[in-house]
Amino acid sequence: MKQPVYLNHAATSNHKFKKTVQTLCQYLEENNTINANRGFQNRDELNLIFEARQALADFFHGPDAAHVLFTANATTSLNMILNGLLRAGDHVLTTEVEHNAVARPLHLLETQQNVSVTYLHCEPDGTLDPKQIDALIRPETKVLVMSHASNVLGTILPVRECFQLAKSYGIITVLDSAQTAGFLPIDMEAMSIDVLAFTGHKSLMGLAGIGGFVLAKNMEKKISPWMSGGTGSASLSFEQPTFLPDKFEPGTMNTMGILSLKSSLNSINQLGLEKIRTHERALTKRFLKGLEELPVRVLGCREAIERVPVVSITATAFDSGELAQQLFDEYQIITRSGLHCSPLAHQTAGTVKSGAVRFSFGWNTTMDEIDYTLKALKEVLSE
Structure with a gap:
């Protein structure tokens, strides 16, 4: 052994996939001097990033490339999403098997911003009955955020049923796909997902330090920027740009991470x-x-x-x-x-x-x- x-x-x-390692080594040797949106020699870089966005939009059945936003990981994405969506007086539903990537941001919002949180009951094996959602919804319920599967129990949660029920009440749905992206098929439209948070270094087989989130159409209008900074666009204004993807992507991007994800997705698609x-x-x-x-x-x-x-x-x-x-x-x-x-x-x-x-x-x-x-x-x- x-x-x-x-x-x-x-x-x-x-x-990682052998092809991904080769692609990254070649990039480091030949073409790592360009900074997206911050120089006149950035066409190759912009093409690379656009192609990665498009690959992820296709993989998750998102609206288009512009609705794919890159961050460092799923935790960063979930913090940006939850802090950008929730305000004092809002109510959010989540589950009793959430990772701290969801539980801790919600705890801070609950204790510091007067956001109320209700946890959907899960059985000891991690199973969850979607029907309980009806009784827990309030007039101020704004978001249902849940993991696709527990990183401890392994149990796959009934996301489609929960989200379809939530959407019937006009509630925004947020999925943490850290344990399922690259293992289970995820169709944002068919599963009624408004926001999908993903990380690149688990089953998607990319490098650590790259992740992001995918927005359903028009969801960007409902989320305020939680982080702000340089984007290489609209630089005269102190306000964060309102257009995608710049609205949610301040700072220099992790091009190596994005390239690793683009390459690994290609290998996953080839394998099936x-x-x-x-x-x-x-x-x-x-x-x-x-x-x-x-x-x-x-x-x-x-x-x-x-x-x-x-x-x-x-x-x-x-x-x-x-x-x-x-x-x-x-x-x-x-x-x-x-x-x-x-x-x-x-x-x-x-x-x-x-x-x-x-x-x-x-x-x-x-x-x-x-x-x-x-x-x-x-x-x-x-x-």
């Missing part, structure tokens, strides 16, 4: 999302099956088809940190233990005091690595 065995793809993908999903679901199914023979508790739904390729476990005889450390020290298996920046999900699962050990798989994970990990777990737990 080639080591180390990397099973922490829910945090970040470790091996269905092929990627089939492989990663097969890995998850095999791992879940193997865990049935071990003295562990599996968090989230038990069927691979109901979850992303993320499996968290607890073992009565082991502290989660000690178990993860032993797997690494003795078997060179890389996982992640603790609360995974998602205490809400752990509260839902009843593991907020113990934490859990999370195993997460990607396109490069092999069946041999799954079998090796199960064997290692059996040996460690038998001690």
